[in-house]
Amino acid sequence: MNFDLRSPTLHIIIALLAGLGLGLAYSWLISPVTYVDASPAILRTDFKDQYRTVIAASYASTHDLPRARARLQLLGDTDPVGELSAQAQRMLASGEPFESARPLAQLATDLQQGFASVANTNIPFAVATETPIPEIPFIEPSLITETFVFEEPTLSFEQTPLIPQPPITTSTPRPTSPSNPAAGSPFTLVGQDTVCDTSLKEGLLQVMLMDSRRRQVPGIKVIVTWNQGEDTFFTGLKPELGNGYADFLMKTDTVYSIRVVEGGSFVPNIAAPTCTDPNGASYMGGLLLTFQQP
Numbered sequence: 001m002n003f004d005l006r007s008p009t010l011h012i013i014i015a016l017l018a019g020l021g022l023g024l025a026y027s028w029l030i031s032p033v034t035y036v037d038a039s040p041a042i043l044r045t046d047f048k049d050q051y052r053t054v055i056a057a058s059y060a061s062t063h064d065l066p067r068a069r070a071r072l073q074l075l076g077d078t079d080p081v082g083e084l085s086a087q088a089q090r091m092l093a094s095g096e097p098f099e100s101a102r103p104l105a106q107l108a109t110d111l112q113q114g115f116a117s118v119a120n121t122n123i124p125f126a127v128a129t130e131t132p133i134p135e136i137p138f139i140e141p142s143l144i145t146e147t148f149v150f151e152e153p154t155l156s157f158e159q160t161p162l163i164p165q166p167p168i169t170t171s172t173p174r175p176t177s178p179s180n181p182a183a184g185s186p187f188t189l190v191g192q193d194t195v196c197d198t199s200l201k202e203g204l205l206q207v208m209l210m211d212s213r214r215r216q217v218p219g220i221k222v223i224v225t226w227n228q229g230e231d232t233f234f235t236g237l238k239p240e241l242g243n244g245y246a247d248f249l250m251k252t253d254t255v256y257s258i259r260v261v262e263g264g265s266f267v268p269n270i271a272a273p274t275c276t277d278p279n280g281a282s283y284m285g286g287l288l289l290t291f292q293q294p
Contacts (some may be wrong), residue, residue, distance in 0.1 A: 041076035084108035098219030191290035196275035216244025
């Protein structure tokens with residue numbers, strides 16, 4: 001096949017290819033693009049996670065909710081609260097300690113409720129005042145004369161015999177050992193209640209974990225399995241609802257199995273119940289599972 005080198009079309013194609021090559025060489029080698037004051041919204045997913053971690057750590061120190069909200073808006077997330085909660089879940093699922101994920105969960109909770117849930121630590125301290133000590137005038141020492149009076153000793157006297165006193169003994173009560181549950185005690189299902197509340201999300205599975213003293217326990221891993229898959233969540237990521245609280249959205253006509261990793265409690269055949277509103281219409285209700293250590 002012969003090409004006419006004098007063809008205008010060939011000249012145009014060669015010119016376009018040469019221009020494209022020179023443009024790429026200039027933009028990649030001679031003067032590459034440099035980002036200055038770019039928006040955090042263009043960051044990669046892992047860098048956005050680091051950005052949220054820094055924002056949450058700063059908020060845990062300052063408790064400045066408007067400033068934290070303004071910083072999160074720079075990421076351009078559609079649901080900042082959901083992204084914070086999801087990142088906290090991912091951190092715990094990857095094996096990071098609960099204290100690392102707590103600032104993210106706390107920030108998500110405060111953003112959702114609209115105010116900083118921080119205990120007031122501005123306790124006034126008593127100011128110690130020095131009581132002035134009255135000055136004692138200096139008295140010049142003088143000669144002190146002592147008069148000794150000689151007394152004759154008595155010829156006879158009566159002496160009371162000494163009676164030995166029994167030693168005083170005090171019995172120290174033995175300290176009582178607190179009835180703390182053994183480490184790693186299993187969580188046992190102590191309650192399974194149907195929740196019919198139209199203000200809650202349909203099919204909401206709520207889990208509450210408590211120790212033997214009925215104190216809520218955070219940072220416990222709970223695994224939910226069904227035929228189509230598996231999911232993991234942790235207690236304590238919604239402290240406004242309780243340190244031992246966690247929830248999961250169930251689907252219609254799906255049977256779930258719940259397993260508490262700490263202690264190995266297993267609850268099979270969990271499904272969303274059917275509730276009826278005051279008008280007689282049916283809707284999918286929720287469940288509340290309560291676990292407690294012995």
